[in-house]
Amino acid sequence: MQTVLTNAQIYGADGRVRRGHVTIDGDRIGDVITNRAGAGDEGPAPVKGATVVDMKAAFLFPGFVDTHIHLTSLALKSLRCDLAPARSAGELYDLLRAYARIEDGPNVVGVDWDESRWSDRTFPTRTELDAIDERRPVMARRICGHMGVVNSVLLSKISDHPGFVDAETGLLREHAIWEAGRLVDPGPERLAAGMEDAIRGLHKLGITAIHDIVEPTRLEGYLEGVSSSSAPLRIDILLHVDPDDIGPYREMCEAHDAAFLRLAGVKCFLDGSLGGRTAALSVPYGDEDTTGTLLIPGDRADHIARGTIEQGLVCAMHAIGDRAIDQALDIMEPFSGDSPLFRIEHCEMVREDHFPMLEKAPVVLALQPNFVRNWAFRGGLYESRIGRERLHRCNPFRSFAAAGFDVIFGSDGMPPGPLYGLKGATEHPVVSERLTPVQAVDRYTRIPNLVGPHRREAGIIEPGRLADLVVLGANPAEGAGEEAEVRAVYVGGERVYSADERPGAPGGAA
Ligand SMILES: [Zn+2]
Structure with missing residues (x-):
């Protein structure tokens, strides 16, 4: 079964958009044919039985990945x-x-x-x-x-x-x-019942894959919900569990189709949040005489890291405050390699002296530009917690890019939506830390599909890759945010969302 998306503006791995058409064969991208700029597109000679969808010059992007979310x-x-x-x-x-x-x-x-x-x-x-x-x-x-x-x-x-x-x-x-x-957990049945709607909510935002933090007590209802849902989503689970106890949970995950769901790693919390004043800082908060809390003692944290890596999983460490990032660097010190063994979730209050160590560490930084948009502005929550000077050193997206770090973007669910989040990166309050729109888009699409344990054959619109795609009304690689309205979403070649089911509408039925 072939689908042809004609008259699309196709986002390429070089960050440029070209007019043309894409064929989808089964769950993969077949051909990607682009014309010279501005030219129309008649599409290929029709294959018998193929579905032809006129994109009417809508933008075709790789499906978005939210690399830190809580689907439950x-x-x-x-x-x-x-x-x-x-x-x-x-x-x-x-x-x-x-x-x-x-x-x-x-x-x-x-x-x-x-x-x-x-x-x-x-x-x-x-x-x-x-x-x-x-x-x-x-x-x-x-x-x-x-x-x-x-x-x-x-x-x-x-x-x-x-x-x-x-x-x-x-x-x-x-x-x-x-x-x-x-x-106060409502139990696995009620969780399972809510999963399909939650997944469809993500499709509406253009999301085709997630890296999800899951509590082990919730895994049963979670997996039940995923298997009974007719809405496909690619899921990498980061389980908040002691690696010594992971065996049965691993088996539960392995019963699922790995093309859609796999256990990718273990999540641990080295500190808390800036809002709760529990993020661990080296210098006290600006609005209370506390330095927050490190949540896991050193040898215990080393044990979690070693146990996780021995099992071939990624160790995802929540670290927001600079003192928690110090601890994360200590934990990673004995490890090296080309493929990332660790993730730091948030990594917000990074200091200059962390950079050389981060450069050596086999780590991916999973960051949330939507936090910057929500709270890191003049007079916002972050400024009252840590003061303007420290705030301005937080989330240095451009410096991370210049240092060549593997950075991927997610939302932590506050709120989900890459089109909302990417503005936090392109409109960072510190002008010199702003990313270009292409850099921001790539951290929601291409890069999450390339790094270590999260590698998948998606994230780039080219022949042979998975047909996980989003159709947009405007171009986020030229700065469009939420106004770039999601018109349709494909996961594995299947159209899972359409804003407009009218025949002939972009992304609608042919
Ligand atoms: Zn989270």
């Missing part, structure tokens, strides 16, 4: 109260109270509040959550996932986490809030 959070979204619209703790309580009235499940769970957008940045409290429901567990988790507030019922079930639990206010951080999350 998206899948559970409809089961939880969305606290993102709240503009104060009072509004948060209102949302949660209204939700508690209609939610008859065993728990009341709200997610994604962000006090950095509030004029009064006072956190919610346990006693106020008790007033909403004192019978059922109530949790209100901050957008970063590293901090949240719980009511008294839920607090009484949390085990001892010295330094991470404030019993008075009900504020939990890191291990403690993760435990609360497990206690």
Whole structure:
């Protein structure tokens, strides 16, 4: 079965766009025929039975890869109260109270509040959550996932986490809030039921592949959801698990078609978040006398790294603060090689003296330009946490590119969407750290498909590669962001999304 996409503006591996057509044979790209600039395209002589789709000069790009996401959070979204619209703790309580009235499940769970957008940045409290429901567990988790507030019922079930639990206010951080999350988990059936919608939501954003951080307790429902979903997505799982315990989870993943789902690595958290003031810094925060927290002792972290690599998996280390990046560099010190054995997730507060060590390390940097767009502007959350001087050294995208580091982009789900995120790279507040639009696009498309454990035959529109494609209304390689509207998406040659099903519409049925 052949599909021909005619009259397309095709993005090439050199960053240029050329008019022409692409044939898709099965799950692969067949021919890519480009004309001289500006010329029309009649397409090839029609093959009998082929589907011909006139792209009407729409832009054809390799499908986007979100290299750091939490699909389970998206899948559970409809089961939880969305606290993102709240503009104060009072509004948060209102949302949660209204939700508690209609939610008859065993728990009341709200997610994604962000006090950095509030004029009064006072956190919610346990006693106020008790007033909403004192019978059922109530949790209100901050957008970063590293901090949240719980009511008294839920607090009484949390085990001892010295330094991470404030019993008075009900504020939990890191291990403690993760435990609360497990206690209010809706279970594998409800997770599985939400997966297909979550995947279709990603297609709409042009995403054809993800690197996903998954909790082992959720893996069963996750895999069930993926196999029962009719929406294909390429998934590399980074499991948040001790490598000593990975055996059974590995088997569960291996039961799936590796062209679509594979276990790529182990995720560990060296520190927390800037929003939660748990990212580990060498110099105290600007707005509180703390330097955050390293979450894993040195020898334990070495053990995780060694265990992961011995099993042929990539070790993905969450490190935001410069002190956590110091630790990541210590962990990687004994390792070398051409293919990356490690990833650093976020790597935001990198210092000049980290560069020579990063250059030697077999590492990929998995960064989130959308964080820059969300919080790293004048007067934003990051400036109040670490001050302008340190802020301006954060996320030095251009310096990373100049040093030749392998950098890939993802969203951490805040929000997902490469067309939103890439503006954080091209409009970085420090002009000298801005990437060109082509550099930004490549870190969402070509580069994630080339690096180490994540290598796939996608990411470039050329013969023989996987036909994972996105059709766009404008050209992000010339600076278009969200206005470049996603018109259609193909995964393995199958059209999985179309903005307009009308016959003859770009990306619509022929
Ligand atoms: Zn994350």
